Amino acid sequence: MAILYHHPFCPFSRFVRLVLAEMGLEADLIEEKVWERREGFLTLNPAGTTPVLADEQIAAVPGSIIIAEWLDETRGESLGDRRLLPQSASKRVEVRRLMSWFAEKFAEEVSVPLVQEKIYKRFMPSTSGGGAPDPALIRAAKNNVKYHLQYIGYLIRQRKWLAGDAMTYADLMAAAHISVVDYLGDIPWTEDETAREWYARVKSRPSFRTLIADRVIGMPPSAAYADLDF
Template sequence: MNRLFHSPLSPFCRKVRLTLAEKRIEVELIEERYWEPTPDFLRRNPAGKVPVLRLEGRVLSESQAICEYLEEKFPDPALMPRNPEGRYEARRLCAWFDDKFHNEVTSKLLYERVNKKVMKQGYPDSKNVKMGAQKIKYHLDYMTWLLEQRRWLAGDAMTLADFTAAAHLSSLDYISDVDWNRSAAVKDWYAKIKSRPAFRTLLADQVPGFPQPSHYADLDF
């Protein structure tokens, strides 16, 4: 049985979950308290992070490397463009969200509000939360700018870049930290992604101590 060791609100795990679901690869989800690593877990991934995917006997880590591998082994339906320029743009945007958006927004909002509580590391740092709330506006505006020129973030087809962005935004949406009224273009884009069958697994998540807000799983917001 294929297994994904994950944490429900981790955007890196969500990106892999979306990719697996889109490609109809069945996995058993196993929640991992990676901040209290067991020797077993560290043996699976010396980096001590989630996601870790056990697939057909192989143990895989690092979300982008996993998704690229899944794309190469299970090319249908495609999540990467066919030409090098298109793939470049998809990869650039994956890095944009996993690096820049992650540092400026996800780590400032989600990690302060949720991870610190779950990991018993104290209270949110209000300076960080304020900074994250400020920066997300800039990122939503950047997405709007892209979506005014393209149907999807990296071009005219949906790609891994859309899943990467949706993975981060959906985790933040779980704690009601996305202002969907800021941009009609981004709201429409998210509604399209959210209604895909692949998204169902994310909408079913429940995190103890953080009840799911009513709009989170509502396909019409």
């Protein structure tokens, strides 16, 4: 069985967990606290970041987008119309563009600072950057959420899913990053009803069940987090 080195509230790890579930693949989950710089983990991924996927075919596939591409190359054709990366080259460009939007832009402006400040710092020693959260970073990230929701709403008003008529990696990447912010209660769902309805569709999928069950010790989720009819 494959092994996924992850952190439950790393949005990139959550994306891979969603992808595996949508593909009907199982993996043993090993929680990795990247700030500990564990030697065995650094051997798998010298960058020291999650996620990393390993199975009998390959020792280590590091990074969410690399893992997604590798899974499509090795499993994609067998999925038929459930394939998460389209056959068409032009449609693949749009999926990859939106994956990049959420894995880079949304991550930098919203999900990564919120997870770092509100979750990771609670468990990191001061020597590794732990301590009190930075209110300025949190305010900026919460403000940035709004225009990302508006962009999602804009896309969904033109398409069934973010990148077109079928659900793709783009939807799962976006939903994975939004999910950690939703846990923290920092998504203003009244900002765009269309974006909320899209997320409700994704969150209602069976692949999302294990994510919804995740909890941070001493920090309960927002009221909307596990509510499929929020």
